[in-house]
Amino acid sequence: MEDVNSLPPSARRRLDRPLPAPPDALRRGPFRAGAFRSPARGPRTAVVLGRWLGAALLLCFATGLVSHLLQDPPSRLLAVGLPTRPPWGYRVTQGLHVACGLAAVPLAGAKLWSVYPRLFEWPPARSVRHALERAAVAALVAAVLLELFTGLLNTLQWYPWPFPFRQTHYWTAWTAVGALLVHLAVKAPEIAAHWRRARSVPPAGRRAVLAATAAAVGAVTLTTAGQSVPWLRALDLFAPRRPGAGGSALPVNRTAAQAGTVAVPADWHLTVNGPTPYRLDLAALRALPQTTAVLPIACVEGWSANGQWTGVPLPDLLRRAGLPPGSAVRVTSLEADGPYRTTDVPAPYADHPRTLLALALDGRPLTPDHGFPARLIAPDRPGVLQTKWVTRIDPL
Ligand SMILES: Nc1nc2c(c(=O)[nH]1)N[C@H]1C(S)=C(S)[C@@H](COP(=O)(O)O)O[C@H]1N2
Ligand SMILES: [Mo]
Numbered sequence: 001m002e003d004v005n006s007l008p009p010s011a012r013r014r015l016d017r018p019l020p021a022p023p024d025a026l027r028r029g030p031f032r033a034g035a036f037r038s039p040a041r042g043p044r045t046a047v048v049l050g051r052w053l054g055a056a057l058l059l060c061f062a063t064g065l066v067s068h069l070l071q072d073p074p075s076r077l078l079a080v081g082l083p084t085r086p087p088w089g090y091r092v093t094q095g096l097h098v099a100c101g102l103a104a105v106p107l108a109g110a111k112l113w114s115v116y117p118r119l120f121e122w123p124p125a126r127s128v129r130h131a132l133e134r135a136a137v138a139a140l141v142a143a144v145l146l147e148l149f150t151g152l153l154n155t156l157q158w159y160p161w162p163f164p165f166r167q168t169h170y171w172t173a174w175t176a177v178g179a180l181l182v183h184l185a186v187k188a189p190e191i192a193a194h195w196r197r198a199r200s201v202p203p204a205g206r207r208a209v210l211a212a213t214a215a216a217v218g219a220v221t222l223t224t225a226g227q228s229v230p231w232l233r234a235l236d237l238f239a240p241r242r243p244g245a246g247g248s249a250l251p252v253n254r255t256a257a258q259a260g261t262v263a264v265p266a267d268w269h270l271t272v273n274g275p276t277p278y279r280l281d282l283a284a285l286r287a288l289p290q291t292t293a294v295l296p297i298a299c300v301e302g303w304s305a306n307g308q309w310t311g312v313p314l315p316d317l318l319r320r321a322g323l324p325p326g327s328a329v330r331v332t333s334l335e336a337d338g339p340y341r342t343t344d345v346p347a348p349y350a351d352h353p354r355t356l357l358a359l360a361l362d363g364r365p366l367t368p369d370h371g372f373p374a375r376l377i378a379p380d381r382p383g384v385l386q387t388k389w390v391t392r393i394d395p396l
């Protein structure tokens with residue numbers, strides 16, 4: 001270990017104590033004396049990488065909580081009011097969530113590289129405290145890797161597992177953050193000792209390792225952030241969903257064919273229930289006063305893009321059915337089944353003058369893939385709640 005002298009005496013005593021050698025039968029491979037030679041490893045490298053990774057994970061956690069609460073609001077939050085401002089708020093938080101998660105992949109790799117010889121420490125546990133420390137690290141590594149793996153595959157819309165993505169991703173995040181706090185508490189003396197750069201010359205290779213990690217993070221970010229940051233669009237090589245693809249300015253998450261709703265019935269009409277329920281066909285909806293608003297679709301998978309939507313404000317439709325301001329409604333799609341068939345619209349969005357039952361995008365009638373004949377669009381809401389192929393609105 002380098003920089004031992006900069007450690008507080010208690011930590012130094014622990015590191016100075018010679019460890020017993022592994023039994024002869026085990027003295028091979030990673031258990032050989034001097035099996036790990038890179039001088040670039042060591043506590044200072046681990047602390048620098050840990051700071052970067054920790055910051056990325058904590059940003060992921062905070063922005064993930066926002067996303068979870070918007071998709072699954074507890075009744076208390078519903079009472080306080082959900083945010084409808086700024087309309088692009090969820091674009092920013094979810095764009096950051098996915099960008100930090102992607103950046104955390106190379107960071108986690110580098111961080112594990114910087115400490116992995118400690119997997120082969122002998123004896124495996126020196127004390128109960130040491131055994132608990134290692135168990136906490138095992139939980140932390142497992143939770144973080146599961147989180148990055150499920151998140152990354154979700155951005156690719158690939159779910160090769162039997163468990164529900166969102167709930168698993170959410171509860172694993174709490175596990176990871178809990179284990180991270182334990183880890184930070186346990187390692188506090190060493191983190192403090194190596195927080196500042198030592199005055200001595202850094203060991204060979206450390207700068208190169210840190211620079212290579214920073215370059216990997218930069219490359220991952222620059223080649224994916226264009227999915228939500230317009231001025232990085234030209235560099236967007238790897239983000240699975242490219243804005244601008246599919247014959248429209250706006251990407252399509254799930255096509256009409258995938259949702260099985262291609263056949264919109266010839267007698268399609270919108271039903272709105274309430275004290276004075278009514279039905280309107282498309283011509284009648286188009287004859288109502290229209291509003292045009294620029295609002296983004298911000299997908300949980302990380303891509304986002306603005307559209308110019310034209311349609312009937314939802315509050316107008318609700319007033320017509322005798323529903324007073326403050327009403328929450330359920331919007332139902334023609335889609336036969338699937339998790340996005342309905343969405344509940346809490347009062348702050350249902351009352352908002354720019355929450356639209358959109359009939360047109362960028363001045364043209366909606367295409368089947370964007371939700372023809374009518375789709376919901378509300379400010380500052382996850383894309384997954386902007387229901388397409390709407391057929392019915394019911395009070396909640
Ligand atoms: N009925 C229905 N509405 C839906 C979906 C769906 O699968 N079914 N996908 C949602 C998701 S996840 C997103 S990101 C947006 C994408 O809208 P777009 O395809 O018009 O860009 O639609 C939402 N509305
Ligand atoms: Mo989405």
